[in-house]
Amino acid sequence: MLKTSTTDAIPDKKVNATHRHSFRLNAKDKYYAAVFLGPSLLVLGLFVFYPMLKTLYISLFLTNTLGNTTVYVGLGNYVNLISSPDFISSLFVTLFYVFAVTFFTVALGLLLANLASQKLPGIAIFRTLYSVTMGVSVAVAAIFWLFIFNPSTGFFALMSSWFNLPVMNWLTNPTSAMWAVIITTVWMNLGFTFLILLGAIQSVPNTLYEAADVEGASSNFQFFHITIPMISPTLFFVSTITIIGSFKSFGLIDMITKGGPTNATNMLVYRIYKDAFYSGNYSKSSAEAIILTVIIAFFTLLQFKFLEKKVNY
Amino acid sequence: MSKYKKLALPLILVLGIVLIAVFGKALSAKSAVKDNRTEVVFWHEMGGPSEQALVKVVDGFNKSQNKYKVVPKYQGSYDEAIQKILQTHNTSTSPAVFQAFDISTAQMLHSGYTTPVQNFIDEDKYDVSKISAVARAFYANDGKQQAMPFNTSQPVLYFNASLLEKYGITPPPVSPSYSDITRVAKELYEKSGHKVKGMTVQVYGWFLEQALANANRQLANNNDGHTGNPTKVNVNNPDTVEFLNWIKENIKAGDFIDYGSGANAGANQTAGFLSDKVGIFIQSSASMGQLSKSNKNKLGITYFPHPDGKKANGVSIGGAALWISNDKPKDVQRGAFEFIKYTLKPEVQAQWQKSTGYLALNKDSQKTDILKELYAKNPESKVPGEQLAHAKANFSNSGILMEGMQLTRQLEEVAMETVYNGGDIKTALNTADKNINDNLTQLNKANGFK
Structure with a gap:
């Protein structure tokens, strides 16, 4: 079953490989290539490659008050970062956040999608409700959750006082602040993940379930042996998107915790922003940006190397 | 029928274009006709009620003369504005006059991007003696006025006087010590049956610096940078330890509530204070406008607390100053200075203090009816100025x-x-010292300072 399956990537690679050997450009082709590639190369070069190289360049220097490079330090900025406990903890915090967010987003999204895929009267209401966070902007979500977390007048504080429980100060305790950010991010992500997974579950052919019913398989068995394998490409897509998205998470952190308390939620992207645009330390933040690029590239490669092979029908 | 359907879309498009062309031209013509005044772009970081008050100041200036037109543009928080100002210099978007907060003074000074206001003061023989000397000194270097203080605040301690009355607690003295505040906070917490938290101190570096200033302790060497560029910082000193111990004692007693750091914390603690959840907090005098307007309780104010058995040295000012960029033509810079002069007029400063809580910097402001009325109505609003x-x-x-x-x-x-969450004071301060000094050494190296 696995051996005979073909993914889109495989024939593509073959075509490329054969082309590369017999690739000769005549003058006319070269002209067309220049015309068609020129504009996009220009835009990419100006807005992607030039800033990337410039970041790499700045990361090898110290920058002064005006943001100009002054003293060449080679890999000094990188050495400083790697030997700084602050930065290392930031790295671990980021990884923890990314994996927690991805795990809960995909797990809850799958649960809700599975529930909402039942054919029951009125199910459309739930489908709408579950995907409603897609329409909520980051700023609105952050303020909404800030109201909930407020230790004096917030919803959680009110609930605690009703039940005579001690009031928990979500955003000032390092551990709970991290969970507060995770909860908010998962809540934000859920709508989109739910919708994509629901679409995938609904496109699983009904005949498979009918056959399983005839065999007398339980609904649990059907979920793990039919639904999950059938939607695995979508699961792969959703988790990749969520991992990359959470690495880049900025808005919620900026509005909810500002990286605090005690740097407990100071993720890499937020740290880069703060070092550059609060402290004006462009060299340090450039070095951090390069490190982040390497990490994301590593995870992307890892996913394509390993996870894609596991995707099966 | 289908023939018309095909026509519909292009028709709508054409109609839209015609509409935009006609009305767009009318709109742009309107703004072009307005006037031929010299435009002075003004970047500021005042949000909320302070922004409304600032816009009134700008409008007042624009109406008072017809040569210049100041255009105020909000730039977000103080912190974020600094890099915008530095990085846009020499471009067409840069401001002619901008507001930069207290702790960016060294950066602005070293940038060389500004025209010292002293140049204009000398040209106009403008009398600065009316303007608060303490505030002026903050933004002067080598006897030259670099920027003009505009919004100037003092950190003060606010307490809920109605709650203290209700539970029969003696209010703290005007210049309280740490233990005076601890007493009131503990009593309030106990007598209210743990319903009201006694106090909070926001996690805000400004307050820590002010505690040191009030204890007559310098944070950086070379006299806090006033007699030379600092090369070493010493956060781990007995006065910081005493300040943090004071907070720690209250945390242990249970009467302290921690709202965290940043703007959210500021908003949350204000909400907590106004809704009788916490009785005492420290904040800028600039919050007074908001606190007296929307408060059903009587507001109490004291000076910033000082260490026990020590005389209060007085705190430094906070807030921001107005700087003039040197990348704009002469007449625009002149317009910027005219605006600065206007902001310092007695009535303007008096109205500014009344609506925001920032202190009126012109000594003559105290003689205006605006402030006399304010003091008669809210005697406590005198405290920060005192x-x-x-x-x-x-x-x-x-x-x-x-x-x-x-x-x-x-x-x-x-x-x-770290300390608020139960960490060791000495360890936390040592870590801070190491990180601050590492950064300072690197900055001095990058800037070529010795």
Whole structure:
């Protein structure tokens, strides 16, 4: 079953490989290539490659008050970062956040999608409700959750006082602040993940379930042996998107915790922003940006190397 | 039928274009006709009620003359504005006059991007003696006025006087010590049956610096940067330890509530204070406008608390100053200075204090009806100004003239948070010292300072 399956990537690679050997450009082709590639190369070069190289360049220097490079330090900025406990903890915090967010987003999204895929009267209401966070902007979500977390007048504080429980100060305790950010991010992500997974579950052919019913398989068995394998490409897509998205998470952190308390939620992207645009330390933040690029590239490669092979029908 | 359907879309498009062309032209013509005044772009960081008050100041200036037109543009928080100002210099978007906060003074000074206001003061023989000397000294270097203080505040301690009355608690003295505040906070917490938290101190590096200023302790060497560029910072000193011990004692007693750091914390603690959840907090005098307007309780104010058995040295000012960029033509810079002069008029400063809580810097403002009425109605609104007048300016309470103050503050806040969450004071302060000094050494190296 696995051996005979073909993914889109495989024939593509073959075509490329054969082309590369017999690739000769005549003058006319070269002209067309220049015309068609020129504009996009220009835009990419100006807005992607030039800033990337410039970041790499700045990361090898110290920058002064005006943001100009002054003293060449080679890999000094990188050495400083790697030997700084602050930065290392930031790295671990980021990884923890990314994996927690991805795990809960995909797990809850799958649960809700599975529930909402039942054919029951009125199910459309739930489908709408579950995907409603897609329409909520980051700023609105952050303020909404800030109201909930407020230790004096917030919803959680009110609930605690009703039940005579001690009031928990979500955003000032390092551990709970991290969970507060995770909860908010998962809540934000859920709508989109739910919708994509629901679409995938609904496109699983009904005949498979009918056959399983005839065999007398339980609904649990059907979920793990039919639904999950059938939607695995979508699961792969959703988790990749969520991992990359959470690495880049900025808005919620900026509005909810500002990286605090005690740097407990100071993720890499937020740290880069703060070092550059609060402290004006462009060299340090450039070095951090390069490190982040390497990490994301590593995870992307890892996913394509390993996870894609596991995707099966 | 289908023939018309095909026509519909292009028709709508054409109609839209015609509409935009006609009305768009009318709209742009309108703005072009307005006037031929010299435009002076003004970047500021005042949000909320303070922004409304500031816009009124600008409108007042624009109406008072017809040569210049000041255009105010909000730039977000103080912290974020600094890099915008530095990085847009020499471009067409840069401001002609801008507001930059206290701790960016060293950066602005070293940037060389500004025209010292002293040049214009000399040209006009403008009399600055009416303007608060303490505030002026903060933004002067080598006897030259670099920027003009505009919104100037003092950190003060607010308490809920109605709650204290209700539970029969003696209010703290005008210039309280740490233990005076602890007493009131504990009593309030106990007598209210643990319903009202006694106090909070926001995780804010400014407060830590002010505690040091009030204890006559310098944070950076070379007299906090006033007699040379600082090369070393010493957060781990007995006065910081005493300040943090004071907070720790209250945390242990249970009467302290921690709202965290940043703007959210500020908003949350104000909400907590106004809804009788916490009785005492420290905040800028600039919050007074908001606190007296929307408060059903009687508001009490005292000076910033000082260490026990020590005389209060007085705190430094906070707030921001107006700087003139040197990348704009002469007449625009002239317009910027005319605007600065206008902001310092007695009536303008008096109205500014009344609507925001920032202190009126012109000594003549005290004689205006606006402030006389305000003091008659809210006698407590005099307190911040009195605290400022009480302090004798010395190196410890004139601010810290040092590069990298923004990061320094963040690191101070990390130390405070560590202590609030039960960490060891000495360890937290040592970590802060190490990180601040590492950054300072690197900055001095990058800038070529010795």
